[in-house]
Amino acid sequence: xxxxxxxxxxxxxxxxxxxxxxxxxESSKLHLYVTLGSLVRxxxxxxxxxxNEQYSKNQVKQVYYFSMEFLIGRLLGSxxxxxxxxxxxxxxxxxxxxxxxxxxxxxSDAGLGNGGLGRLAACFLxxxxxxxxxxxxxxxxxxxxxxxxxxxxxxxVEIPDNWLRQGNVWEIxxxxxxxxxxxxxxxxxxxxxxxLSFKHENYEAVLAVPYDTPIIGYNNNTVNTLRLWxxxxxxxxxxxxxxxxxxxxxxxxxKYSVExxxxxxxxxxxxxxxxxxxxxxxxxxxxxGIQSIIRRFKKNGLPINLFDHYIAIHINDTHPSVxxxxxxxxxIDEENLSWEDAWKITTNTIAYTNHxxxxxxxxxxxxxxxxxxxxxxxMIIEEINRRFCDEVREKYKDERQVHNMSIISxxxxxxxxxxxxxxxxxxxxxxxxxxxxxxxxLSNFSNFYxxxxxxxxxxITHRRWLMKANPALSELIxxxxxxxxxxxxxxxxxxxxxxxNEDFQNSIHGIKQNNKVLFANYVKDKYGxxxxxxSIYDIQVKxxxxxxxxxxxxxxxxxxxxRLKENRNLDIIPRTFFFGAKAAPSYxxxxxxxxxxxxxxxxxxxxxxxxxKIKVIFLENYSVSLAEKIIPCADVSEQISTTTKxxxxxxxxxxxxxxSVTIATLDGANVEIHDAVGDDNIVIFGMKxxxxxxxEKNKNYNSYKFYNSDxxxxxxxxxxxxxxxxxxxxxxxxxxxxxxxxxDEYFVLKDFDDYIKAHGKIDQLYRNTAKWxxxxxxxxxxxxIFSSDNTIQQYSKEIWKTDRIHVDI
Ligand code: 26Q
Numbered sequence: 166x167x168x169x170x171x172x173x174x175x176x177x178x179x180x181x182x183x184x185x186x187x188x189x190x191e192s193s194k195l196h197l198y199v200t201l202g203s204l205v206r207x208x209x210x211x212x213x214x215x216x217n218e219q220y221s222k223n224q225v226k227q228v229y230y231f232s233m234e235f236l237i238g239r240l241l242g243s244x245x246x247x248x249x250x251x252x253x254x255x256x257x258x259x260x261x262x263x264x265x266x267x268x269x270x271x272x273s274d275a276g277l278g279n280g281g282l283g284r285l286a287a288c289f290l291x292x293x294x295x296x297x298x299x300x301x302x303x304x305x306x307x308x309x310x311x312x313x314x315x316x317x318x319x320x321x322v323e324i325p326d327n328w329l330r331q332g333n334v335w336e337i338x339x340x341x342x343x344x345x346x347x348x349x350x351x352x353x354x355x356x357x358x359x360x361l362s363f364k365h366e367n368y369e370a371v372l373a374v375p376y377d378t379p380i381i382g383y384n385n386n387t388v389n390t391l392r393l394w395x396x397x398x399x400x401x402x403x404x405x406x407x408x409x410x411x412x413x414x415x416x417x418x419x420k421y422s423v424e425x426x427x428x429x430x431x432x433x434x435x436x437x438x439x440x441x442x443x444x445x446x447x448x449x450x451x452x453x454g455i456q457s458i459i460r461r462f463k464k465n466g467l468p469i470n471l472f473d474h475y476i477a478i479h480i481n482d483t484h485p486s487v488x489x490x491x492x493x494x495x496x497i498d499e500e501n502l503s504w505e506d507a508w509k510i511t512t513n514t515i516a517y518t519n520h521x522x523x524x525x526x527x528x529x530x531x532x533x534x535x536x537x538x539x540x541x542x543x544m545i546i547e548e549i550n551r552r553f554c555d556e557v558r559e560k561y562k563d564e565r566q567v568h569n570m571s572i573i574s575x576x577x578x579x580x581x582x583x584x585x586x587x588x589x590x591x592x593x594x595x596x597x598x599x600x601x602x603x604x605x606x607l608s609n610f611s612n613f614y615x616x617x618x619x620x621x622x623x624x625i626t627h628r629r630w631l632m633k634a635n636p637a638l639s640e641l642i643x644x645x646x647x648x649x650x651x652x653x654x655x656x657x658x659x660x661x662x663x664x665x666n667e668d669f670q671n672s673i674h675g676i677k678q679n680n681k682v683l684f685a686n687y688v689k690d691k692y693g694x695x696x697x698x699x700s701i702y703d704i705q706v707k708x709x710x711x712x713x714x715x716x717x718x719x720x721x722x723x724x725x726x727x728r729l730k731e732n733r734n735l736d737i738i739p740r741t742f743f744f745g746a747k748a749a750p751s752y753x754x755x756x757x758x759x760x761x762x763x764x765x766x767x768x769x770x771x772x773x774x775x776x777x778k779i780k781v782i783f784l785e786n787y788s789v790s791l792a793e794k795i796i797p798c799a800d801v802s803e804q805i806s807t808t809t810k811x812x813x814x815x816x817x818x819x820x821x822x823x824x825s826v827t828i829a830t831l832d833g834a835n836v837e838i839h840d841a842v843g844d845d846n847i848v849i850f851g852m853k854x855x856x857x858x859x860x861e862k863n864k865n866y867n868s869y870k871f872y873n874s875d876x877x878x879x880x881x882x883x884x885x886x887x888x889x890x891x892x893x894x895x896x897x898x899x900x901x902x903x904x905x906x907x908x909d910e911y912f913v914l915k916d917f918d919d920y921i922k923a924h925g926k927i928d929q930l931y932r933n934t935a936k937w938x939x940x941x942x943x944x945x946x947x948x949x950i951f952s953s954d955n956t957i958q959q960y961s962k963e964i965w966k967t968d969r970i971h972v973d974i
Contacts, residue, residue: 166208168250173204173257180204189261195331197263198241198271201254202334205244206379213379213388216972220299221465224475228293228300228965229458231451231488232286232481234430235304235391236278236311238629238789240335240378242269246633247295247381273328274788276310277393279434280708281623281815282520284789285594285953286481288815291626292957294382294389297969303454305446306336306376306393309429314747314786319763319892323432323750336376336393343374344456345399346449352540363498365541371423372397373453383628384652386972394453396426433749434708435526441538444530448539451488459495469500473513477965480588482520483528483580489515489587490545498541504548516590516964518621519581520812522598522606523712529577546578553586557613570609585610585617590964592621595813595834597854605858621960622837623813624953627654630819631948635797637676638823642945645669650949657949660942670938673824677941680798687794694770694782700739701931704820705803706787706795709746709755712810716758716900717913718742718803719765721924722781723881726768729775738931741780743795745787757899759783764890764897792816797823801927804829805920807911809857811835822948824941826930828923830916834951841947846940848930850923851916860912868909871917878914 181187181200189197220227245251255265278284286302293300312323350368354361378391398420408416425442426449458476459469467475480488489511496507521527536543550572557567568574572582585591585607591614593599599620603611611618632639632651642650646659663669678698685696705718722742729735744762748755766781784791802820804811804827811833821827821838829835830851839847852860860866872878882905884890885897904913931937949955961967 166211168208168253170253170257170260173250173254174260176204176207177201177257177261180207189263194267194271198268199332199334201258201268202241202272205241205248206334208248208250209244209379209381209388212381212386212972212974213390215386215974216388217390219970219972221461223970224465224467225299225970226475226477226965226967228298228477228479228961228967229303229454230286230289230293230300230479230481231303231454231485232283233304233447233450233484234278234283234481235275235286235290235302235393236280236283236789237275237287237391238793239269239272239274241272242633243291243629244335244381246628247291247383249384271331273331274310274790275328275333276326276788277304277307277430279311279430279432281813282434282482285623285815287789288624288626288629288953289957289960290380290389290391291383291628292624292953294380294387295385295626295628296954296957296961297382297385297387297971298957298961298965298967299389299970300965300967301389302380302391302393303450304391304393305427305430305450306395307427307430308395308424311430311747311788312432312750316759316763316783316785319760319767321748321756321759325429335378337378339375339377342457343372344453344460346371346373346452348445348448348538350540352544363541363544370399371426371449372399373449375453375457386974387970388972392454392457394427394450396423396449398423432747433751435521435523435710435749435752439529439531439534441534444535444538447484448487448491448542451485452491455488455491455495459500469496469502470506470510472496473510476514477967478515479960479965480515480517480584482518483584486517486528486580486584486587487539487542489583490539490542490549493545493549494541497545508549512587512589515584515588516592517584517588518592518594519598519602519607520594522601522812523810528580530580532573532576532578535578543578546572546583549583549586560613566609570613581607582610585614589617590619591617592619592964593812594621594623595837596620596622597809597831597836598812598833601809601854619963621956621964622834622951623815623818624951624956625815625818625822626954627822627949627952629793630796631822634793635676635680635823637679638673638797638945641672641676654949654952654954658946660946664939664942664946665935667935670935670942673942673945674934674938677798677800677824684794684798688782691785692782694780696741696780696782697739697777700741700780701800701927702743702798703740703801703803703927704743704745704795704799704825705805706743706745706784706792707814707816709748709752709758711754711903712911713806714911714913714916715744715746715762716904717805717916717920718744719758719761720878720881720913720917721920722765722769722779723884724877724921725779725924726765726772726775727877727880729778733774735778737778738928739778741782743782743784745784745791745795747787754899754903757897760892761885761890761897761900764892768891792819796820796825799823799825800931801825802827802829804832804835805851805916806830806832807857807916808832808852808854810911818948818951821944822951824945826927826937826940826944828920828927838947838951841950842943846943846947848923848926850919852912857912866908866912866915868905868914871914872905875914875918877921878917 310326315322347368373394380389492511496502593602650656802825804817814833828848
């Protein structure tokens with residue numbers, strides 16, 4: 166399609182008239198946004214259709230990425246970018262006296278995820294399409310995404326995220342592709358002509374209706390599909406009996422109970438609660454997704470025994486791991502394959518990524534609950550487990566080992582074990598994480614199946630996180646090294662030749678400075694706080710969790726504050742500390758930490774004796790769109806998790822790509838960032854992996870030792886509970902207790918001293934302007950390897966075995 170400015174102007178006016186019977190002057194921003202969005206969708210419709218046609222016609226292998234979460238954010242800007250029509254649209258709209266960036270701000274974030282895992286899925290989709298890989302997303306169309314966070318009097322308050330209130334221009338409801346998902350009921354076995362079959366009766370049927378969103382590749386014709394499922398009643402919305410008796414609420418009870426399945430994203434990304442509704446959500450989208458894959462597969466005329474030659478299914482953590490049993494069920498019960506054939510196909514099809522080693526996050530379901538909700542699936546898991554346990558018994562002749570590895574044990578179904586046994590590939594998300602999985606957490610399984618375990622270090626899409634979030638920097642990069650980095654992000658390394666070039670350093674600095682000023686204006690408008698744009702912007706944005714140690718960051722700030730109070734002339738570079746973090750609504754310690762950050766912010770920002778040197782800002786409602794604003798203005802990126810606890814981290818990569826210097830523990834992908842940039846371009850502190858593992862094994866850590874021997878820590882901890890932070894004594898007593906009486910699970914006190922020193926080093930480095938800028942450039946130059954394009958190429962080649970397909974129009 167040959168788009169010109171004039172054509173866009175005309176199409177836009179026509180569309181506005183068709184949709185709203187309005188002209189521009191009387192229209193609202195929302196209507197203008199919807200008009201542009203609809204137009205963009207219209208522009209991709211041919212590519213979308215042709216992509217699907219070509220996949221069917223050529224019978225290519227396709228991959229389906231199953232995930233409970235897709236944290237997409239906004240699509241207008243990234244769709245325009247990938248279509249290569251941002252400037253054209255901006256100019257066309259500008260002729261019509263419309264500001265494109267204002268329209269972008271109207272779009273709600275699709276916040277269908279908690280954090281890293283969901284955002285990774287979104288970056289992967291962008292890379293899959295941009296690399297012309299036939300691959301799609303499969304998930305849940307939640308009516309409500311991750312809650313919106315308000316801070317009231319320093320406390321987090323959660324507001325439902327009604328992201329669909331203004332409609333969603335990107336999705337298409339496909340009623341004709343709906344599937345039925347069955348819950349509960351009874352299963353009986355029937356022997357007929359010597360063949361055993363299973364009859365499922367008295368189940369509750371739920372209708373799964375798909376909504377498709379186009380996933381547009383960068384500068385190509387590929388448009389893949391993100392298919393999200395919505396739950397509906399199969400037949401009647403009303404129980405007419407109850408209705409005619411006047412029992413109105415009873416009449417719609419069933420409808421609400423069914424629709425609740427896809428109503429809301431669970432906002433907890435750790436501490437797993439064994440909630441029935443969560444398991445219902447999992448089976449709901451997995452069953453609907455696999456049914457729709459099988460349906461399309463058969464429609465293309467392919468024989469079922471070649472399923473794994475044409476289909477790869479990737480499961481994002483254990484959340485979709487019932488896929489193993491569901492695929493078995495369909496192959497055996499509906500396609501009449503033998504157990505052995507079905508098992509071969511299933512394990513060849515499915516691959517699993519693990520995202521955590523925190524034991525409290527490992528999913529397990531009580532047997533009774535599982536059996537009642539999914540009786541046939543449970544039977545299949547029992548049989549999978551029986552056969553697996555036989556193999557383990559045969560190999561080790563050790564019943565303890567059999568018990569330790571059993572998928573069903575101690576009254577629970579262990580989803581990670583099911584995922585490992587039922588797939589051909591198990592990967593961690595960074596080198597260190599995979600090592601820990603192999604050698605510690607899942608060593609049983611990696612000894613049994615050494616060929617399954619592999620590493621795929623996470624990545625981020627440089628299109629959203631550099632080109633879209635930081636257009637000025639992208640332009641400068643292209644001006645300096647040409648545009649090849651856009652499709653070959655590794656070529657960013659060519660920037661190294663300019664790292665000492667003074668002009669280039671100044672340009673890099675100028676861009677950062679400009680970003681900092683823009684964000685300072687945002688902060689002033691929203692919070693009424695004046696930020697010193699010459700201060701170091703020191704940023705920690707991520708979910709709030711004890712292992713991510715936001716408290717360590719706060720302790721550094723408090724220490725700095727007390728030092729400034731003691732010595733008004735303390736020579737430090739002014740700093741502004743930014744935090745952004747949502748706490749799971751039931752995670753009380755995390756919520757107390759938010760209150761602590763806000764109390765410290767209030768204390769410091771209102772203290773005129775220090776607030777020209779340091780300020781603290783808690784940014785409300787951290788989200789994808791806020792991340793795109795804040796990351797490009799960071800000088801310092803805080804990646805300070807307890808070593809071994811952060812599987813990978815991905816914001817560390819986004820910051821690096823935008824030219825920040827990282828202060829980090831050697832945890833997760835920080836290890837690979839450190840390997841890439843070297844000692845001189847990152848500030849590393851804290852315990853190493855073995856120290857942490859030793860403390861944990863020997864149980865010989867004693868946090869009081871640090872409290873008693875370090876007067877700075879004593880002061881900070883005492884002040885938490887004596888009212889000196891301007892709040893009641895009890896306000897932070899849980900944090901205090903956690904760190905002292907409960908012995909500081911994540912070694913905050915142990916790493917404190919080293920962290921303070923590391924910040925001292927940052928302050929010194931920043932003074933050497935040329936050296937600091939060189940560091941920033943070096944980080945950008947090495948960030949290309951963390952493009953999710955690289956990650957996806959590895960997944961495609963080593964796990965999915967999918968080929969690139971160029972779509973012809
Ligand atoms: C499971 C069951 C019930 C309720 C909630 C959950 C649940 C939901 C989300 C469990 C875990 C999550 C999310 C985990 C997550 O985001 N992990 C992060 O994944 C990133 C991508 O691999 C890594 O970079 C991070 O290190 C890891 O913490």
